[in-house]
Amino acid sequence: MADVPYFDAASSLPLHPVARQALAAALEDGWADPARPHREGRRARMLLDAARETAAEAVGCRPDELTFTSSGTRALHTGVAGALAGRARAGRRLVVSAVEHSAVLHAAGAHRDAGGEVTEVGVDRAGRVAPEAVAAALGDDTALVCVQSANHEVGTRQPVGAIASVCRAAGVPLLVDAAQSLAWGPVEDGWSLLAASAHKWGGPPGVGLLAVRKGVRFAPARPVDERESGRAAGFENIPAVVAAAASLRAVRETADAEAARLRTLVDRIRERVPELVPDVEVVGDPVRRLPHLVTFSCLYADGEALLYALDREGFAVSSGSSCTSSTLTPSHVLRAMGVLSEGNVRLSLPPGTAEEDVERFLAALPGAVASVRAALAPPAPAPARPSVVPDEREGAGDALTVDSLGKRCPIPVIELAKAIGRVPVGGVITVLSDDAAARLDIPAWCAMRGQEYGGESPHGDGPGTAYRVRRVS
Amino acid sequence: MADVPYFDAASSLPLHPVARQALAAALEDGWADPARPHREGRRARMLLDAARETAAEAVGCRPDELTFTSSGTRALHTGVAGALAGRARAGRRLVVSAVEHSAVLHAAGAHRDAGGEVTEVGVDRAGRVAPEAVAAALGDDTALVCVQSANHEVGTRQPVGAIASVCRAAGVPLLVDAAQSLAWGPVEDGWSLLAASAHKWGGPPGVGLLAVRKGVRFAPARPVDERESGRAAGFENIPAVVAAAASLRAVRETADAEAARLRTLVDRIRERVPELVPDVEVVGDPVRRLPHLVTFSCLYADGEALLYALDREGFAVSSGSSCTSSTLTPSHVLRAMGVLSEGNVRLSLPPGTAEEDVERFLAALPGAVASVRAALAPPAPAPARPSVVPDEREGAGDALTVDSLGKRCPIPVIELAKAIGRVPVGGVITVLSDDAAARLDIPAWCAMRGQEYGGESPHGDGPGTAYRVRRVS
Numbered sequence: 010m011a012d013v014p015y016f017d018a019a020s021s022l023p024l025h026p027v028a029r030q031a032l033a034a035a036l037e038d039g040w041a042d043p044a045r046p047h048r049e050g051r052r053a054r055m056l057l058d059a060a061r062e063t064a065a066e067a068v069g070c071r072p073d074e075l076t077f078t079s080s081g082t083r084a085l086h087t088g089v090a091g092a093l094a095g096r097a098r099a100g101r102r103l104v105v106s107a108v109e110h111s112a113v114l115h116a117a118g119a120h121r122d123a124g125g126e127v128t129e130v131g132v133d134r135a136g137r138v139a140p141e142a143v144a145a146a147l148g149d150d151t152a153l154v155c156v157q158s159a160n161h162e163v164g165t166r167q168p169v170g171a172i173a174s175v176c177r178a179a180g181v182p183l184l185v186d187a188a189q190s191l192a193w194g195p196v197e198d199g200w201s202l203l204a205a206s207a208h209k210w211g212g213p214p215g216v217g218l219l220a221v222r223k224g225v226r227f228a229p230a231r232p233v234d235e236r237e238s239g240r241a242a243g244f245e246n247i248p249a250v251v252a253a254a255a256s257l258r259a260v261r262e263t264a265d266a267e268a269a270r271l272r273t274l275v276d277r278i279r280e281r282v283p284e285l286v287p288d289v290e291v292v293g294d295p296v297r298r299l300p301h302l303v304t305f306s307c308l309y310a311d312g313e314a315l316l317y318a319l320d321r322e323g324f325a326v327s328s329g330s331s332c333t334s335s336t337l338t339p340s341h342v343l344r345a346m347g348v349l350s351e352g353n354v355r356l357s358l359p360p361g362t363a364e365e366d367v368e369r370f371l372a373a374l375p376g377a378v379a380s381v382r383a384a385l386a387p388p389a390p391a392p393a394r395p396s397v398v399p400d401e402r403e404g405a406g407d408a409l410t411v412d413s414l415g416k417r418c419p420i421p422v423i424e425l426a427k428a429i430g431r432v433p434v435g436g437v438i439t440v441l442s443d444d445a446a447a448r449l450d451i452p453a454w455c456a457m458r459g460q461e462y463g464g465e466s467p468h469g470d471g472p473g474t475a476y477r478v479r480r481v482s
Numbered sequence: 483m484a485d486v487p488y489f490d491a492a493s494s495l496p497l498h499p500v501a502r503q504a505l506a507a508a509l510e511d512g513w514a515d516p517a518r519p520h521r522e523g524r525r526a527r528m529l530l531d532a533a534r535e536t537a538a539e540a541v542g543c544r545p546d547e548l549t550f551t552s553s554g555t556r557a558l559h560t561g562v563a564g565a566l567a568g569r570a571r572a573g574r575r576l577v578v579s580a581v582e583h584s585a586v587l588h589a590a591g592a593h594r595d596a597g598g599e600v601t602e603v604g605v606d607r608a609g610r611v612a613p614e615a616v617a618a619a620l621g622d623d624t625a626l627v628c629v630q631s632a633n634h635e636v637g638t639r640q641p642v643g644a645i646a647s648v649c650r651a652a653g654v655p656l657l658v659d660a661a662q663s664l665a666w667g668p669v670e671d672g673w674s675l676l677a678a679s680a681h682k683w684g685g686p687p688g689v690g691l692l693a694v695r696k697g698v699r700f701a702p703a704r705p706v707d708e709r710e711s712g713r714a715a716g717f718e719n720i721p722a723v724v725a726a727a728a729s730l731r732a733v734r735e736t737a738d739a740e741a742a743r744l745r746t747l748v749d750r751i752r753e754r755v756p757e758l759v760p761d762v763e764v765v766g767d768p769v770r771r772l773p774h775l776v777t778f779s780c781l782y783a784d785g786e787a788l789l790y791a792l793d794r795e796g797f798a799v800s801s802g803s804s805c806t807s808s809t810l811t812p813s814h815v816l817r818a819m820g821v822l823s824e825g826n827v828r829l830s831l832p833p834g835t836a837e838e839d840v841e842r843f844l845a846a847l848p849g850a851v852a853s854v855r856a857a858l859a860p861p862a863p864a865p866a867r868p869s870v871v872p873d874e875r876e877g878a879g880d881a882l883t884v885d886s887l888g889k890r891c892p893i894p895v896i897e898l899a900k901a902i903g904r905v906p907v908g909g910v911i912t913v914l915s916d917d918a919a920a921r922l923d924i925p926a927w928c929a930m931r932g933q934e935y936g937g938e939s940p941h942g943d944g945p946g947t948a949y950r951v952r953r954v955s
Contacts, residue, residue, distance in 0.1 A: 015522060020515045021717065029509065036502065040681070042493045046789055047798035049488055079552030079688065080716030086705055111707065112715070119704035208513070208717060215552065215688040215719035231592035232559055234584065242585070243553030244494065244681060246688035249722070316519055325520035 081206025173199025554679025573623025646672025783825025
């Protein structure tokens, strides 16, 4: 465990003490090739078989339905490709929710580029996939549906049981990405395939789980070999697999109690952050959610600067802001939810998180946000700035154009916020921006501020877009 | 290390002490996501970068040419597929040697089934791939050549430098599977891609290396992500990667001295086994070979029974006999070499193997082989058996047909050996067999016994084949 508060459990956890012990033991006894008939090989085989029994029990499947892969990503890639290939006669349509992990969306992209069809099912503002929306997306040509058990960025739990019923009625297999929830308990019944990742529950990296129910058509991508039922080629990583299975069992033993404890801490964060920091939106379902994860976005703040400010205070957190990513596009999850992305912070508390560390975080947050905001926007009302000019097309006074071209998130929203006071109620601000986050954050700002979002239109020949906002209060 | 002699190093090695230390340290500091900007993520990133530097130095490439994969098999699959896809415009022909690891042959099979062309280059009786044979196989449509640095079953080193020259002259990239040799030193210059596997040198399982030289066209199979230059999707296994790199550097420091020591032990085995055990063929190149690996085959012996007999004596060895495999086909390596496969035993000595353990093995071997042979063939000349009948088509006395249909390796060869004395010199034995090993072992027996192999022809409508042997001494 880290010496200082680490609040990025959803990204990766340090090794659980049980995993550490099991790893050490299995490195002694489980290094040989389990396919060999000699003593060392048989010993390795026994360890592998026992680990599969343990993990299968935690997943809720038969041992012969469970394959160990080299990562959760690999489990998802193999599961999606294998189920699609196995159902190729049924059709080539893959249905995924819009908030799946990038590993699923990458698999979907590969399927689309190979000539397959992909339908994305949207979510509500809480990030929830409606079973009715999945039902509406199913067609005669649907080969597979992929839905996560809980979202990795905002913590919203998906109604897997109800979605499974919809899929079963249509005769379509359902793959559940259980990476974020498996530590907390088995996935609701009805899934056909399930994928997970050991380092998310304190197991070692290098281990994913892929369960495929008996009777589900499955054709793994070539090349394969004889290992892991032909579903995961290459020498088995037995020490890591043993550690993964042992730690999954261990975290399950304390999961209910720890979930209740962390849920209280997260409730506290959800309640206090909006009180402590102005202009904050807490996102994700407030009730049907992972116990340890909370996400909020701060208006007028740069997500990356906020991460660094919190890191300097000793808090490791994550962010789905575009400001922190190399792709310059905001999180697809926040985009699908239609919520603010700027100044986004995700806290995911590891088991054992101390209440005082959460209090310390709450004490440090307002200062961190204020310092980041101060670097971008002077707290006092700004004088007229060259970038805010009367819009000649609408007549000076009740229309302004804010030229934010070339400026990155959150500058366009900050300039909009400053300009809104310069038009009368009923007046219109047009923000010109070529930043991808603006498409998400300007409407989100309007919703938070009670102003009217008037839509967007192309601006010029470049990537610029004109966003229109009508002042209504 | 195992308490008792473990002579299956080529299959897998226990964790090197340096790997164990590095793994423990990196589990403390390298569990976080290296893509995260927080302190834990940066620490993980530094460990990953340092491991890449270390491993690249041992491979003899730039760090940015080196990718960590989840296994040697995965490195080969990714390397073959990526190089073929990158060279798709040049052509769709893949040239592989006939003695490559099954991971390469599986990749080749997948390529063939996807519409590609595969040319297998044969080997001589020592298992050596001739550069001239590679040159002859190259065509205008050749996209990639794959050759191992040394063979995993018989230890023969391939002339990689000369083969690389041939490939370079033709403008075709060369992928070298260095799994068996990388612990002993860098691969000869000239390769374009290189693959290896950490558990072969005492690194942990779960780590493969894939090096792709700058300038080599490479298009990894979808789906990919941002990790490992888009060549190995999924969360990096940093603790294992750190341990792999540290142990590779450590084994290299003692590689020359240890190679000289093990070479002496292997020389001793190569010399003594044929003296101690009758009817043995030592296979593989006696000079250009791995220092720690020796393989021999025992006439009239069941390979699986021999493994178990040696295991009971405390010796863990391997075998390429069909008698030990679930596929019922003899090792493709021995088949390509055209050498005896029955009663096959591979010894691969781990670093540190004690001379007295080798002597103990040599002391135990004759009894083990004798006991296995005794269970199959009575040592005294057998009386006339119902399965040996005068061949009416050739006239009784100088022609016999041995009906070994339905009998597994090594029974057909044992029955042939018993029957040969029942025809006069010049007489012909016809062995009917439906066992795949007979195709290899009957000609090999003829070569060892100085009898004339007369070829094969189909027998009946089933899988049976008639093998003809003329007694010449």
